[in-house]
Amino acid sequence: MATLECNTTLKENCKNTITEPMRPMVNFPPSIWGDLLLSLSVDHSELHAYAIAMEEPKEELKRMLINPTMDSNEKLSLINSVYRLGLRYLFVEEIECQLDKLFKELKMDDYDEADLYIVSVNFKVFRQHGYKLSCDVFNKFKDHSSGKFKEYITTDVKGMLSMYEATQVCTTGEYILDEAMAFTEAQLMGMVDTLEGNLAQQVKHALRSPSHRGMQMVEARIYFSNYEEEFSMHNSLLELANAHFNLLQLQHKEELFIFTKWVKDMEFKKITPYARDRTPELYLWAVGIFLEPHYSHARIIISKMAQFVLVLDDIYDAYGTIEELRLLTNAINRWETTAMDQLPEYIKPLYKILLDELTDVEKKLPAEGRTKRVYASKQAFQELARAYHQEAEWRFSKQVPSYEEYMENGLITSSYNVFSTYSLMNMGEIHSEEALAWYQTHPKILEATKLLGRLYNDVTTFEFEGERAQQVESVHTYMKTYGLPENIAVDKLKKMIENAWKDINEECIEPTEVSMELLAPILNLARLTDMVYRYNDRFTFPEETIVEYVTVLLIDSIPMY
Ligand SMILES: CC(C)=CCC/C(C)=C/COP(=O)(O)OP(=O)(O)O
Numbered sequence: 001m002a003t004l005e006c007n008t009t010l011k012e013n014c015k016n017t018i019t020e021p022m023r024p025m026v027n028f029p030p031s032i033w034g035d036l037l038l039s040l041s042v043d044h045s046e047l048h049a050y051a052i053a054m055e056e057p058k059e060e061l062k063r064m065l066i067n068p069t070m071d072s073n074e075k076l077s078l079i080n081s082v083y084r085l086g087l088r089y090l091f092v093e094e095i096e097c098q099l100d101k102l103f104k105e106l107k108m109d110d111y112d113e114a115d116l117y118i119v120s121v122n123f124k125v126f127r128q129h130g131y132k133l134s135c136d137v138f139n140k141f142k143d144h145s146s147g148k149f150k151e152y153i154t155t156d157v158k159g160m161l162s163m164y165e166a167t168q169v170c171t172t173g174e175y176i177l178d179e180a181m182a183f184t185e186a187q188l189m190g191m192v193d194t195l196e197g198n199l200a201q202q203v204k205h206a207l208r209s210p211s212h213r214g215m216q217m218v219e220a221r222i223y224f225s226n227y228e229e230e231f232s233m234h235n236s237l238l239e240l241a242n243a244h245f246n247l248l249q250l251q252h253k254e255e256l257f258i259f260t261k262w263v264k265d266m267e268f269k270k271i272t273p274y275a276r277d278r279t280p281e282l283y284l285w286a287v288g289i290f291l292e293p294h295y296s297h298a299r300i301i302i303s304k305m306a307q308f309v310l311v312l313d314d315i316y317d318a319y320g321t322i323e324e325l326r327l328l329t330n331a332i333n334r335w336e337t338t339a340m341d342q343l344p345e346y347i348k349p350l351y352k353i354l355l356d357e358l359t360d361v362e363k364k365l366p367a368e369g370r371t372k373r374v375y376a377s378k379q380a381f382q383e384l385a386r387a388y389h390q391e392a393e394w395r396f397s398k399q400v401p402s403y404e405e406y407m408e409n410g411l412i413t414s415s416y417n418v419f420s421t422y423s424l425m426n427m428g429e430i431h432s433e434e435a436l437a438w439y440q441t442h443p444k445i446l447e448a449t450k451l452l453g454r455l456y457n458d459v460t461t462f463e464f465e466g467e468r469a470q471q472v473e474s475v476h477t478y479m480k481t482y483g484l485p486e487n488i489a490v491d492k493l494k495k496m497i498e499n500a501w502k503d504i505n506e507e508c509i510e511p512t513e514v515s516m517e518l519l520a521p522i523l524n525l526a527r528l529t530d531m532v533y534r535y536n537d538r539f540t541f542p543e544e545t546i547v548e549y550v551t552v553l554l555i556d557s558i559p560m561y
């Protein structure tokens, strides 16, 4: 566990500080990776071999997807597998065209004879691709005299698992889905220890992380192992998914190497020894936002931004004195090399890297409308620094703000404005104009994702951060503002997290404000939040889950079939 300690002898490091610094210093657990990451190497002939291995099965799959004679349930199940294996981006047009057709032709009585599994898969597939199939399709599984779900479905484990997965795409006011989520979750939890084989693995994983809320690449890897019987009869899908996973892994490995080398060359360990050392974990964050090979440049940028967010977060709430933080905020607001003179010695190198690197990122932005994009990117960092600083002022003056005041600031300290800005600005020429205009309207999906990020982080970490946070987090501000005990406040905030998910889901239903390609990085940020904060702060304490994910996603390949 990280421990909290104060250090009173660092005056010599902070020449501009007049008073004796009392630092809220935290000993974060060290990185477990050692030099392994710098020994990662990629054989380009292997990359090429996987790309070749994908060609034929990809064409075969296109033919299958547009095959007019395939049964509609079978087709939707195939599209489900394609989605879950992280392959959707390869078949966007074919899938859209098929779903359009199937959705238009759909009649509610088509589902009269369908079982729970089929209804649930169809429902999830339509919703995840933006088609609002009514939740009334689940009415027939309810006994209307008792108002409860029919008893017989509890014996259909596969159906209940599928229903549980389907409820994750629900939107506001769909009460039957709220009930179904609670019902299936309780049923599955009650029986998980009695299950065997793949089904046991599937249920265990879904309860740990439902697929709609999971990180796509993790979900794809798990689906590949646990759901073989759902897709392996389509040989081409099996071959494609196998080669695709390994291809992505090699590419991601190479990018991780580049990012790791940058972190080392910039000497972050030396200049920010107080901060968490989380190189592959940060890179995983970037893979979570963008999975596709063509977003390689964006992934590297996101990783670097995450490194800056991480060290800024730790300097603002785990190391800096309030005087130092005032100077730092002021310098970030000025955003010019000469502002460095006003900074304590130990912060100078960090400030210089931040300015240099962001200037470099800006130079690589598409030329058209660059000025506006540069402004938005810089603003995002300046706003973040001001918000971190505001939190620090509250803490240092032992002032607990109202919940509303805290959250107005807390949406910014979620840091998701930085991630979404840099994601949207670096998706290439085609998207950047549309992205910027949309982003400036404060889209609901982004606001909901920021809320989710702030609340999930606080609800999960307030106990650990207790002393250091000085109650400047959502749980205590909510308790104080509304005069509630801790358990009730936590329940209310958890409800808000669920509501935020509903808003996010709603924003992904047609007609959407922008294309799914622009919504995806924001939806993926919400998914990453779920992955990191569902049970504990897996970012600060990565040893349980994140280490496992880094290993399966970036180190171990899947043997070729
Ligand atoms: C979202 C990502 C990947 C950002 C980089 C790392 C980071 C700042 C994690 C949250 O830390 P925290 O739990 O200390 O946040 P806070 O101090 O805001 O509670």
Ligand SMILES: [Mg+2]
Binding pocket: 313, 314, 317
């Ligand atoms: Mg922090």
